[in-house]
Every structure is written in C-alpha cells, then in structure tokens.
Amino acid sequence: MQLEQDRRPAVAAHSVAAVRAAEGAALAGLPPGAPDALMQQAATAVAVTAARALREATGGIAGRAAVLLVGSGDNGGDALWAGVRLRRRGVAVTALLSADTAHPAGLAAVRVAGARVLRVSSPPSATDLAPLAAADLVIDGLVGLGGRPGLREPATSLVDRIPASAVVVAVDVPSGVDVDSGALPGPHVQADVTVTLGAAKRCLLLPPASTAAGRVEVFDLGFDVPPAPLRRLDAAGVGALWPVPAPGADKYRRGVLGMVAGSAGYPGAAVLATSGAVRAGVGMLRYVGPDDATRAVRSAHPEVVAGAGRVQAWALGSGVNPDADDDQPAAIRSALDSGLPCLLDAGALEVWAAGVHRDPDDASDRLLLTPHAGELASLLGTLGLPRERADVEERPFEHAHAAAELTGACVLLKGATTLVVTPDGEARSQAEAPAWLATAGAGDVLAGVAGALLAGGVRPLDAGAAAAWVHGRAATLASRAAGGGGGPIAASDVAAHVPAAVAEALAP
Numbered sequence: 001m002q003l004e005q006d007r008r009p010a011v012a013a014h015s016v017a018a019v020r021a022a023e024g025a026a027l028a029g030l031p032p033g034a035p036d037a038l039m040q041q042a043a044t045a046v047a048v049t050a051a052r053a054l055r056e057a058t059g060g061i062a063g064r065a066a067v068l069l070v071g072s073g074d075n076g077g078d079a080l081w082a083g084v085r086l087r088r089r090g091v092a093v094t095a096l097l098s099a100d101t102a103h104p105a106g107l108a109a110v111r112v113a114g115a116r117v118l119r120v121s122s123p124p125s126a127t128d129l130a131p132l133a134a135a136d137l138v139i140d141g142l143v144g145l146g147g148r149p150g151l152r153e154p155a156t157s158l159v160d161r162i163p164a165s166a167v168v169v170a171v172d173v174p175s176g177v178d179v180d181s182g183a184l185p186g187p188h189v190q191a192d193v194t195v196t197l198g199a200a201k202r203c204l205l206l207p208p209a210s211t212a213a214g215r216v217e218v219f220d221l222g223f224d225v226p227p228a229p230l231r232r233l234d235a236a237g238v239g240a241l242w243p244v245p246a247p248g249a250d251k252y253r254r255g256v257l258g259m260v261a262g263s264a265g266y267p268g269a270a271v272l273a274t275s276g277a278v279r280a281g282v283g284m285l286r287y288v289g290p291d292d293a294t295r296a297v298r299s300a301h302p303e304v305v306a307g308a309g310r311v312q313a314w315a316l317g318s319g320v321n322p323d324a325d326d327d328q329p330a331a332i333r334s335a336l337d338s339g340l341p342c343l344l345d346a347g348a349l350e351v352w353a354a355g356v357h358r359d360p361d362d363a364s365d366r367l368l369l370t371p372h373a374g375e376l377a378s379l380l381g382t383l384g385l386p387r388e389r390a391d392v393e394e395r396p397f398e399h400a401h402a403a404a405e406l407t408g409a410c411v412l413l414k415g416a417t418t419l420v421v422t423p424d425g426e427a428r429s430q431a432e433a434p435a436w437l438a439t440a441g442a443g444d445v446l447a448g449v450a451g452a453l454l455a456g457g458v459r460p461l462d463a464g465a466a467a468a469w470v471h472g473r474a475a476t477l478a479s480r481a482a483g484g485g486g487g488p489i490a491a492s493d494v495a496a497h498v499p500a501a502v503a504e505a506l507a508p
C-alpha cells in the first residue's frame with residue numbers, strides 16, 4: 001500500500017540510549033501508575049494514525065479488518081492497546097502473538113474489547129497466517145527500542161505474509177531494523193507509516209532503514225531529549241541558513257566562487273556545475289577550464305567570468321578527469337593550497353586523496369567532499385580502508401563518518417537520501433528528491449549550488465544540507481512542471497528550478 005508522502009518535515013533523530021535515558025528521567029518524576037499513562041498516550045497516537053491511514057487506503061474504518069503483530073515487550077503493548085481503540089471504532093481486530101508472553105494488561109484489554117487472539121506457533125501454521133491474507137490494516141508491534149536487528153521466527157513468516165494491499169503502521173520503528181545504525185541486516189517490516197514515540201529514532205533518518213519507515217509521524221510524550229547530532233532540515237531551516245543579500249550588498253561581498261570543472265571529455269559538467277552556482281545566487285562566478293568547456297560555459301552563462309582571480313571559496317572537480325593531459329589537476333591543487341573553503345567533487349576527490357593535500361587536522365569547517373557511493377568506496381580504499389560500493393550502500397552513515405574521521409573533512413554522500421557528516425558525528429539527512437533525480441549530471445548541479453553557499457560564508461555541514469534540500473526540491477518542481485504527478489527531468493531542468501526552490505525556502 002502506498003500513502004502520499006508529506007513534504008519531509010524537520011526532525012531530530014535520537015539514539016536508543018538517549019531515548020531510554022529521557023524516558024527514565026521522565027518516569028522518575030511521575031507518580032505510580034504513570035508508565036501506563038505513557039503507554040495509553042502512545043496507543044492513542046498509534047490508533048488515531050492507523051484509523052486515518054485505513055480511511056485513506058480503503059475509504060472507511062468500521063467493518064475493516066486489522067491484524068496486530070504483537071511481540072513480547074512494550075512495543076507489543078502499544079499495539080494491543082491501539083487495537084482496543086480500533087475495536088471501539090468498529091474495526092475487526094485479530095492479535096497475532098509472536099512470543100510466549102505479551103503485555104498482560106494490553107492482552108486482557110484487547111480480549112475484553114472483542115478482538116480475536118491467536119498465539120502463533122513457530123513456524124506458523126496456515127491457521128496462524130490466515131488472518132493476514134484478509135487484513136486491510138497491519139499494526140507492527142513486534143519489536144521497538146528493545147529489538148535486536150533482524151527478526152526471528154515466527155515473526156519472520158508473519159512479516160513475509162503481510163499482503164501488499166494492506167496499509168502497514170509500525171509502532172515506534174519498523175521491526176527488524178538496526179535502530180541506531182539504520183542498517184537492515186535481516187528480515188524487517190516495510191511500513192507505510194511509522195508512529196515514533198517520544199522522539200524520532202536514528203533509523204528513521206538513516207538509510208537503508210529509513211526507506212522501511214514510510215511516512216514518519218513523531219508523537220511527543222513530553223520527554224526532555226537533549227539536542228541530537230543527527231537532523232533533517234526542512235524549508236524553514238534552509239531559509240534560515242541561506243545567505244540573502246542585504247540592501248547595500250555588492251557582488252564581491254556576497255561571495256565570489258571559483259570553479260575548476262569540466263574537461264575536453266566532459267565539457268557539459270562545467271555547464272551544469274556553473275548553472276547550479278549561478279542559479280543558487282552566487283555573487284560572482286570565476287570559471288577555470290579548458291577552452292572548449294570555457295566556450296560552452298560562456299555561451300550558456302554570459303555572466304560567468306573566465307579565468308582564476310580573487311575568490312572566497314572553490315568548487316572543484318565536477319567533470320574533471322585526473323588522468324587527462326590538461327591543466328585541471330594543477331588548478332585543483334593550487335586552489336586547495338589557497339586555504340579557502342573548497343568543495344571536492346568527482347575528479348578532485350582523486351587529485352586530493354592521491355596527493356599531499358590531505359588535511360589530517362579538523363578541516364570540517366573548510367572542506368566539503370561530495371562523493372556518491374562508488375566514489376566514497378574508492379576514496380576509503382585510497383585512505384587504507386578497502387570497501388566495495390555495496391558496503392557503502394549497506395551502511396552509508398558509517399562509511400561517510402569513517403571518511404570524515406580519516407580526512408577531517410565534512411562528507412556529503414549522495415544518494416536517494418543524501419547524508420552530510422562531520423568527523424565528530426554531527427549529521428544531516430535530506431530525502432526531498434524524487435527518484436527522477438538519479439540522472440547524469442545532477443551531481444554537477446549540486447556541486448554548483450553547494451559551492452555558491454560556501455562562497456556565501458556558510459559552513460560545509462550547513463552548505464551541504466541546504467544545497468541537498470534545494471537540489472531535491474528543485475528536482476520535484478522540475479518533475480511536476482512536466483505535468484501530472486511528475487515526469488522525467490534532465491539535470492539542466494533541475495538547475496533551472498533552483499531559484500524557485502530557494503524562494504520556497506525563504507518564504508515566510
């Protein structure tokens with residue numbers, strides 16, 4: 001079942017330990033019986049969301065069939081109490097208990113409310129599995145904060161039999177994910193909506209687990225959770241970071257970006273990267289590249305100045321071939337020697353990693369690396385940590401963080417979800433882009449947008465995250481301009497929609 005996605009809201013994602021500590025502190029201050037009150041609030045949130053999702057998916061609530069997948073812990077307790085509330089709204093509820101024990105009060109209450117309860121054998125029998133085939137709604141209460149990654153029987157078989165037509169609401173997290181790392185090492189639930197309780201968990205922002213969560217709804221339980229290092233920016237957050245020219249601004253004070261991009265083989269990359277920077281509102285752009293690429297850039301963007309000069313930041317490497325017989329690698333090395341903020345994309349990553357230009361100290365306020373998964377794998381190999389692209393895709397945060405720690409730089413790892421990570425683990429996760437953005441040249445546009453922000457004085461972590469938001473939003477706008485629910489886009493269409501995306505972020 002596919003529900004419409006929200007415009008990704010701002011959210012901070014917390015570790016299990018942080019949520020447990022906040023929960024413990026909150027409970028310590030409450031009178032006896034209050035833990036149950038917390039579960040009642042959680043169950044109400046789950047039931048309200050589930051009823052809404054059920055109506056969205058089937059057009060109604062009463063008379064529909066819901067199956068609760070119930071584990072041994074409080075996550076199962078939440079699901080059982082949500083089932084009690086759904087019974088009151090006329091939903092036919094079946095609770096499938098995956099363990100020998102289940103939350104006692106929740107189990108008693110759901111029975112009294114008229115739900116059918118089945119204790120599932122391991123492996124499950126045909127009778128155990130039958131209710132799933134007829135389910136309009138499945139509530140996943142197998143495991144939450146207490147879950148070890150992956151699922152055991154009979155949970156695995158239950159999850160396997162969830163029909164594609166059912167709407168799936170996960171309690172707290174989709175069961176089976178690694179809650180802190182965001183890895184998916186085994187079987188797991190694929191949810192349409194996740195109602196996360198007290199505070200969002202790290203797996204809800206970290207791929208690949210974040211893709212198992214569907215739409216995320218954070219339900220506040222009044223906990224005081226300390227600020228989390230992992231966050232997602234929304235439009236307002238991007239707007240607050242974006243450098244807006246003051247009334248008396250001039251092009252130099254707004255920030256001049258130098259760009260070393262393109263090669264004889266890839267002149268188009270130079271055009272796309274310069275487009276990204278120009279459309280993002282850089283004060284001035286100086287382009288450095290071979291003659292053919294320079295001609296192409298000037299014809300697309302007459303406002304670009306050719307040749308090196310005084311700049312506030314550099315965007316380096318898009319479309320550069322480090323092995324080509326041209327001056328681009330030397331221009332990249334000289335830009336790196338300037339000590340100015342530098343974005344390193346594509347070919348510049350190789351030039352930098354191979355040479356003496358590694359910065360062992362904390363360079364996260366100066367250097368922004370923008371690899372995709374394949375480039376990150378080769379960069380890690382050069383740094384003495386051999387990895388395949390598939391390893392990076394399985395644990396993207398871990399590998400982006402390893403690269404940040406090894407290099408001292410801020411690392412932006414491109415993908416369906418773009419992660420921006422500093423050596424000390426401060427991170428942003430942006431997932432605004434439609435899959436249409438997976439098109440050649442899109443990364444060059446991103447480099448231009450992020451470079452423009454560095455030239456405007458924005459620190460690499462914020463520049464990377466804000467650029468990823470604007471880039472993803474511009475892709476959505478470009479795709480919608482094709483009509484209907486959205487159509488194919490070219491990288492140049494993305495650049496053309498950057499001003500509209502920035503304007504959205506700046507809208508009050």
Ligand SMILES: NC(=O)C1=CN([C@@H]2O[C@H](COP(=O)(O)OP(=O)(O)OC[C@H]3O[C@@H](n4cnc5c(N)ncnc54)[C@H](O)[C@@H]3O)[C@@H](O)[C@H]2O)[C@@H](O)CC1
Binds near residue numbers: 151198
């Ligand atoms: N943290 C909070 O503030 C609140 C938590 N609540 C709920 O309580 C949950 C945490 O409850 P618990 O600590 O009881 O833990 P869980 O309910 O997440 O898991 C408990 C048990 O599941 C079993 N289990 C673990 N991994 C498994 C696997 N891979 N396959 C099969 N079984 C597995 C184990 O026996 C484990 O003890 C939260 O996720 C949330 O749903 C809510 O009731 C309200 C407040």
Ligand SMILES: Nc1ncnc2c1ncn2[C@@H]1O[C@H](COP(=O)(O)OP(=O)(O)O)[C@@H](O)[C@H]1O
Binds near residue numbers: 414418445
């Ligand atoms: N499945 C996807 N959904 C949304 N965005 C994606 C997806 N795959 C890639 N992207 C984005 O598209 C861009 C591709 O950049 P990159 O891999 O550098 O390609 P190129 O080198 O051709 O420009 C990145 O910004 C990335 O985050």
Ligand SMILES: [K+]
Binds near residue numbers: 140172
């Ligand atoms: K769950």
